[in-house]
Amino acid sequence: MAPVPSVDPDLASPKPSLDALFDLLGPDLVRVNRLIIERMHSPVALIPQLAGHIVSAGGKRLRPLLTLGAARLCGYRGERHIALAAAVEFIHTATLLHDDVVDASELRRGRDTANAVWGNKPAVLVGDFLFARSFELMVEDGSLRVLEILSRAAAVIAEGEVAQLITANDTATTEAAYLAVIEAKTAALFAAAARIGAVIATRPEAEEAALERFGRNLGIAYQLIDDMLDFSAEVEELGKSVGDDFRDGKITLPVLIAFARGDADERAFWRRTLEAGKQEAGDLDRAIRLVERRGALAETLARARRYAGDAAAALASFPDGKLRRALAEATVFTTERSF
Amino acid sequence: MAPVPSVDPDLASPKPSLDALFDLLGPDLVRVNRLIIERMHSPVALIPQLAGHIVSAGGKRLRPLLTLGAARLCGYRGERHIALAAAVEFIHTATLLHDDVVDASELRRGRDTANAVWGNKPAVLVGDFLFARSFELMVEDGSLRVLEILSRAAAVIAEGEVAQLITANDTATTEAAYLAVIEAKTAALFAAAARIGAVIATRPEAEEAALERFGRNLGIAYQLIDDMLDFSAEVEELGKSVGDDFRDGKITLPVLIAFARGDADERAFWRRTLEAGKQEAGDLDRAIRLVERRGALAETLARARRYAGDAAAALASFPDGKLRRALAEATVFTTERSF
Numbered sequence: 001m002a003p004v005p006s007v008d009p010d011l012a013s014p015k016p017s018l019d020a021l022f023d024l025l026g027p028d029l030v031r032v033n034r035l036i037i038e039r040m041h042s043p044v045a046l047i048p049q050l051a052g053h054i055v056s057a058g059g060k061r062l063r064p065l066l067t068l069g070a071a072r073l074c075g076y077r078g079e080r081h082i083a084l085a086a087a088v089e090f091i092h093t094a095t096l097l098h099d100d101v102v103d104a105s106e107l108r109r110g111r112d113t114a115n116a117v118w119g120n121k122p123a124v125l126v127g128d129f130l131f132a133r134s135f136e137l138m139v140e141d142g143s144l145r146v147l148e149i150l151s152r153a154a155a156v157i158a159e160g161e162v163a164q165l166i167t168a169n170d171t172a173t174t175e176a177a178y179l180a181v182i183e184a185k186t187a188a189l190f191a192a193a194a195r196i197g198a199v200i201a202t203r204p205e206a207e208e209a210a211l212e213r214f215g216r217n218l219g220i221a222y223q224l225i226d227d228m229l230d231f232s233a234e235v236e237e238l239g240k241s242v243g244d245d246f247r248d249g250k251i252t253l254p255v256l257i258a259f260a261r262g263d264a265d266e267r268a269f270w271r272r273t274l275e276a277g278k279q280e281a282g283d284l285d286r287a288i289r290l291v292e293r294r295g296a297l298a299e300t301l302a303r304a305r306r307y308a309g310d311a312a313a314a315l316a317s318f319p320d321g322k323l324r325r326a327l328a329e330a331t332v333f334t335t336e337r338s339f
Numbered sequence: 340m341a342p343v344p345s346v347d348p349d350l351a352s353p354k355p356s357l358d359a360l361f362d363l364l365g366p367d368l369v370r371v372n373r374l375i376i377e378r379m380h381s382p383v384a385l386i387p388q389l390a391g392h393i394v395s396a397g398g399k400r401l402r403p404l405l406t407l408g409a410a411r412l413c414g415y416r417g418e419r420h421i422a423l424a425a426a427v428e429f430i431h432t433a434t435l436l437h438d439d440v441v442d443a444s445e446l447r448r449g450r451d452t453a454n455a456v457w458g459n460k461p462a463v464l465v466g467d468f469l470f471a472r473s474f475e476l477m478v479e480d481g482s483l484r485v486l487e488i489l490s491r492a493a494a495v496i497a498e499g500e501v502a503q504l505i506t507a508n509d510t511a512t513t514e515a516a517y518l519a520v521i522e523a524k525t526a527a528l529f530a531a532a533a534r535i536g537a538v539i540a541t542r543p544e545a546e547e548a549a550l551e552r553f554g555r556n557l558g559i560a561y562q563l564i565d566d567m568l569d570f571s572a573e574v575e576e577l578g579k580s581v582g583d584d585f586r587d588g589k590i591t592l593p594v595l596i597a598f599a600r601g602d603a604d605e606r607a608f609w610r611r612t613l614e615a616g617k618q619e620a621g622d623l624d625r626a627i628r629l630v631e632r633r634g635a636l637a638e639t640l641a642r643a644r645r646y647a648g649d650a651a652a653a654l655a656s657f658p659d660g661k662l663r664r665a666l667a668e669a670t671v672f673t674t675e676r677s678f
Contacts, residue, residue, distance in 0.1 A: 042501075043498070044498045044502045044505070046501055046504075046505060047497075047498065047501055094467075095467075098463050098464065098467060101459070101463060102459070102460040102463055102464065120440070120441070120459075121504055122501055122504055124440060124441055125437065125441065125500045125504070126501065127467075128433075128437060128466075128470070128493070128497040128500070129494055129497035129498060129501070131467070131470060131493075132490055132491075132494035132497055133494050135490035135493070136487075136490045136491060136494060139483055139486045139490050142483055144478060144481055144483070147474070147478045147486065148475075148478045151471055151474035151475045151477075151478050152471075152475060154467070154470075154471035154474070155468055155471035155472050155475060157467075157471075158386075158465070158467040158468035159381050159382070159383045159386065161467070162381075162385055162386055162461055162464045162465065162468070163383045165385075165460055165461055165464070166383070
């Protein structure tokens with residue numbers, strides 16, 4: 001077994017980034033982006049307008065990068081990873097559109113959300129369109145195994161989103177329940193995106209499983225950091241309003257830790273703001289102070305780093321080289337990012 | 340070519356119904372219903388609760404019946420039609436859930452809608468779940484051709500729903516645009532549901548195309564009657580509130596005809612109520628009187644009967660027998676129904 005790749009952020013690169021990954025996969029990603037534009041076309045003009053708004057909003061394209069990177073890491077030399085990476089991004093985009101409706105969000109990555117611009121109705125329906133289009137892309141690819149992996153992931157994502165609604169406003173949510181939610185709503189698609197790279201390269205099950213593990217752990221780390229940033233970063237850096245989760249009454253790890261470590265007065269604060277949903281001016285500032293003071297952000301970051309480490313470790317059986325190092329750096333980037 | 344099946348409602352049966360179809364396909368439909376219940380299960384209990392609310396609301400199961408009937412008409416003797424009929428119904432149910440959110444409907448088939456009971460959020464997400472589950476069922480079936488037909492239909496449905504939003508509130512909508520909308524939002528799934536029956540029976544393309552034509556024309560007829568009933572039937576009969584489309588500003592054929600035939604005063608009425616969206620007490624009653632007086636309901640019914648006739652005619656190449664007669668009767672039922 002090859003040694004576990006490790007990237008010490010203090011030594012390897014002062015500021016871990018996705019640059020190496022973009023460099024290696026850039027030409028593929030350009031083709032994915034072109035296909036995305038092409039395949040979100042519809043004679044109903046509002047569909048590409050609305051879909052284009054969110055697709056062009058400048059996401060990191062992390063999930064399609066996983067498919068591209070996993071395929072290349074498995075030595076894949078064909079063309080199929082392009083369309084499947086686009087299919088993965090369509091599922092993600094459909095989920096974002098529906099999420100923003102569900103959360104009644106008005107900003108995403110610093111721009112108005114689709115539902116804020118066009119209303120909820122087309123946002124729901126264009127999400128449905130992209131979801132269907134994603135399956136059309138997979139069907140054209142023709143792998144039932146890929147279809148199986150991604151249709152399962154899509155069902156699990158929806159289950160995770162519903163489970164999240166149920167745990168919302170409930171400070172008695174366990175960490176296990178929280179983890180189950182983020183594993184389903186976020187990590188399942190990361191895992192599937194990476195796994196299908198091995199599938200199209202017709203690699204053995206062990207490699208599929210390793211890439212699945214890579215994606216899953218990376219996805220959990222990614223979501224933990226997302227939940228942390230909601231209590232810490234500036235709107236300008238994050239490109240989304242800080243405090244969204246707090247206002248929605250979402251129960252995330254920073255809250256669970258701060259609640260568990262808080263005194264009676266602090267618990268009463270969390271119960272009022274998140275369970276009773278009674279929030280007033282200054283509450284978000286206080287929430288941010290509390291998660292900070294109780295070490296909840298540091299603890300969330302530490303956990304995220306552990307998952308990111310497990311993600312990097314899952315790459316151990318693949319040949320060392322630029323791509324593996326770039327993927328390992330992506331796991332570090334995930335936990336050090338501020339957006 | 341066998342003679343075109345024809346069922347004269349005045350001769351064959353005083354009151355056309357789906358009874359013959361239910362008699363012939365009842366055992367299959369029982370298995371479909373059982374599978375639907377089984378496969379809407381999820382560890383997230385709210386999902387089967389919410390999905391069960393709409394699934395058990397007593398729809399006519401027309402779309403799965405088309406799959407079952409088409410398969411049997413093609414001499415199919417296997418088991419695959421059961422799961423695929425369930426997949427079709429899941430797509431339909433997902434669409435209903437999202438429609439009710441989009442239309443902010445509070446009643447469907449005389450019961451509270453899922454969004455009225457649980458709110459919009461879980462209704463959107465459970466729709467997504469059912470959609471994903473539908474693809475899981477198709478993947479288990481393993482036919483890429485079926486996946487192609489139904490993923491295409493799902494994309495077209497979403498396009499039709501978005502197009503409907505665009506034509507809403509616009510009395511200058513053409514009949515062609517209206518027809519394109521209902522063909523996409525309703526008839527595409529009818530067509531696909533019937534076509535896949537021929538696919539699994541491995542019948543030649545001509546039979547696939549004939550069943551597609553049967554489903555498409557039946558779907559158009561069905562939607563025309565739906566749009567007519569919104570201006571005519573009683574809530575109790577229809578199981579849904581009369582006037583929903585009017586209140587939503589939807590531009591349906593009865594409105595287009597009444598508008599085209601109306602005088603200046605009537606056109607001003609339609610513009611105020613549907614374009615400007617300014618409705619007051621008594622407006623729905625006046626709308627119902629106007630579509631009636633201008634013969635718009637009779638004309639819509641006549642058109643629906645023509646499509647239903649085309650649907651029945653599409654069955655001509657299949658062997659005569661109980662099943663073909665029951666399917667032909669279903670086309671008549673579609674236009675004579677009051678619910």
